Amino acid sequence: MFIGLDLGTSGVRALLVDEAGTAINSAEAALTVAHPYPGWSEQNPADWVAAAMTALRQLCEDTPEEMARLRGIGLSGHMHGATLLDQSGEVLRPCLLWNDTRSHDQAQRFDALPGMRQISGNIVFPGFTAPKVAWVAENEPEMFAKLAKVLLPKDYLSYWLTGRMVSDMSDSAGTSWLDVGARAWSPELLAATGMRVDQMPELVEGSDVIGSMRPDLAADLGLPEGVQVVAGGGDNAASACGVGALSEGDGFVSLGTSGVLLAARDGFAPRAESAVHTFCHAIPGAWYQMGVILAATDSLNWLSRIVGARPAELTAELGDTIAGPGNLRFLPYLSGERTPHNDSAVRGAFVGLDIASTRTDLTRAVVEGVSFALRDNLEALRLTGADLSRVLAIGGGARSRYWIEVLATVLNMPVDLPEQGDFGAALGAARLAICGVTGAAPSDVMTKPPVAETILPRADLRAAYDDAYAAFAASYPTLKAMQ
Numbered sequence: 001m002f003i004g005l006d007l008g009t010s011g012v013r014a015l016l017v018d019e020a021g022t023a024i025n026s027a028e029a030a031l032t033v034a035h036p037y038p039g040w041s042e043q044n045p046a047d048w049v050a051a052a053m054t055a056l057r058q059l060c061e062d063t064p065e066e067m068a069r070l071r072g073i074g075l076s077g078h079m080h081g082a083t084l085l086d087q088s089g090e091v092l093r094p095c096l097l098w099n100d101t102r103s104h105d106q107a108q109r110f111d112a113l114p115g116m117r118q119i120s121g122n123i124v125f126p127g128f129t130a131p132k133v134a135w136v137a138e139n140e141p142e143m144f145a146k147l148a149k150v151l152l153p154k155d156y157l158s159y160w161l162t163g164r165m166v167s168d169m170s171d172s173a174g175t176s177w178l179d180v181g182a183r184a185w186s187p188e189l190l191a192a193t194g195m196r197v198d199q200m201p202e203l204v205e206g207s208d209v210i211g212s213m214r215p216d217l218a219a220d221l222g223l224p225e226g227v228q229v230v231a232g233g234g235d236n237a238a239s240a241c242g243v244g245a246l247s248e249g250d251g252f253v254s255l256g257t258s259g260v261l262l263a264a265r266d267g268f269a270p271r272a273e274s275a276v277h278t279f280c281h282a283i284p285g286a287w288y289q290m291g292v293i294l295a296a297t298d299s300l301n302w303l304s305r306i307v308g309a310r311p312a313e314l315t316a317e318l319g320d321t322i323a324g325p326g327n328l329r330f331l332p333y334l335s336g337e338r339t340p341h342n343d344s345a346v347r348g349a350f351v352g353l354d355i356a357s358t359r360t361d362l363t364r365a366v367v368e369g370v371s372f373a374l375r376d377n378l379e380a381l382r383l384t385g386a387d388l389s390r391v392l393a394i395g396g397g398a399r400s401r402y403w404i405e406v407l408a409t410v411l412n413m414p415v416d417l418p419e420q421g422d423f424g425a426a427l428g429a430a431r432l433a434i435c436g437v438t439g440a441a442p443s444d445v446m447t448k449p450p451v452a453e454t455i456l457p458r459a460d461l462r463a464a465y466d467d468a469y470a471a472f473a474a475s476y477p478t479l480k481a482m483q
């Protein structure tokens with residue numbers, strides 16, 4: 001038995017699978033995000049541990065016989081977060097998350113450094129790790145003085161599980177400190193940003209075993225001794241393992257807190273100026289590219305808080321089938337934007353509110369606005385040479401068929417919906433654990449999921465959605481000029 005432990009922004013998910021990777025059971029524990037000031041986004045690592053314990057205990061309670069045969073745990077987690085530890089491994093301050101944009105100035109400064117984009121393969125976005133640590137150095141010097149190690153969020157969980165501070169290539173690629181082509185920490189980038197290599201965790205591939213579960217923790221959970229912990233990957237690379245997106249032409253769209261359009265690549269072919277991310281895959285010798293928007297289901301969650309209805313209730317009001325775009329437009333820049341605009345200062349807007357606008361109109365505008373922003377990502381991805389002709393949809397938002405039909409039509413490509421079950425980051429993490437512990441080849445373990453339904457672009461409505469996308473794209477410069 002193996003577990004994929006996924007630290008999502010909205011919660012921890014533990015997926016128990018058998019040796020063949022078939023799901024046996026799963027458990028979840030919710031997390032919240034603190035936004036104490038505009039642009040700030042933080043979580044407490046202690047909350048990740050508590051949520052992981054809750055999910056693991058649940059699996060032990062529900063499926064004791066299977067958990068007694070547990071052999072390995074693979075990790076996955078939201079990327080880029082700066083988890084700062086002192087010399088004794090204590091957490092210094094809450095983790096600055098991937099959608100925290102307070103380090104705008106530091107990011108701009110680092111992005112202009114010679115060699116930065118060439119070596120890291122990416123723009124230095126404010127959400128990436130290096131500028132966030134520089135923000136701490138400049139604004140909380142007493143914390144920075146105590147900084148002994150920087151861990152990514154999932155790597156804090158593997159530290160808690162094993163006592164070892166290790167990271168994998170796919171997550172480390174999002175720090176701005178990795179030579180992404182060479183898969184090694186870059187001494188030049190570390191020195192240029194005021195950091196030392198001893199402040200970085202040891203680097204391994206995502207399918208490498210990093211150690212055994214601490215005996216005290218195993219005893220506390222009632223698990224066998226010697227459960228192996230496998231490094232795993234950043235959540236998008238792990239999701240790619242979960243859906244079998246391993247080589248050129250494979251891809252997915254993810255509607256989670258963030259929105260992601262990802263294309264697997266056989267080689268390292270960055271084009272940083274497109275604002276597309278080029279990162280190491282979680283399996284050795286492979287890379288991927290993706291466009292990222294900062295608020296996909298987070299936009300829906302925001303609306304849900306404002307109107308007092310659950311996200312699923314809101315999308316249920318839209319029905320299952322689209323009938324053309326609405327007149328109301330939503331620009332989903334509630335936390336700023338990454339691809340293609342790299343604009344952490346811009347904020348969202350509704351355009352065209354009417355005295356008759358209803359809550360359903362607002363939901364439809366949100367669903368469409370997120371889909372148009374993902375079309376922006378597709379256009380940016382095409383500039384890099386990564387082309388996709390169909391994608392698989394994952395993430396909580398993919399539970400809305402309406403949303404997926406909008407996406408298929410706006411992206412003008414078939415979107416596959418996997419059969420019910422888990423085919424995202426948690427499965428990818430479990431598959432990395434299987435490879436690490438058994439030595440199986442990723443291509444044998446990381447197969448594509450069975451497709452329950454393929455949603456085709458609606459030819460009769462394409463022109464209408466294309467016009468609405470053009471209006472959406474034209475709104476950004478005006479919105480920017482107004483702020």
Ligand SMILES: Nc1ncnc2c1ncn2[C@@H]1O[C@H](COP(=O)(O)OP(=O)(O)O)[C@@H](O)[C@H]1O
Nearest residue numbers: 008009010256257297311312315395396397399
């Ligand atoms: N039926 C639904 N329609 C649209 N969105 C949904 C639905 N059910 C859940 N969601 C959204 O999915 C989100 C969780 O998605 P998930 O992929 O787990 O996010 P993350 O990995 O960022 O934690 C919830 O916050 C919620 O907004």
Ligand SMILES: O=C(CO)[C@@H](O)[C@H](O)COP(=O)(O)O
Nearest residue numbers: 008009078079098256257258
């Ligand atoms: O910042 C990125 C990728 O660059 C995000 O995709 C995070 O990795 C968070 O993911 P979710 O919680 O939305 O899955």
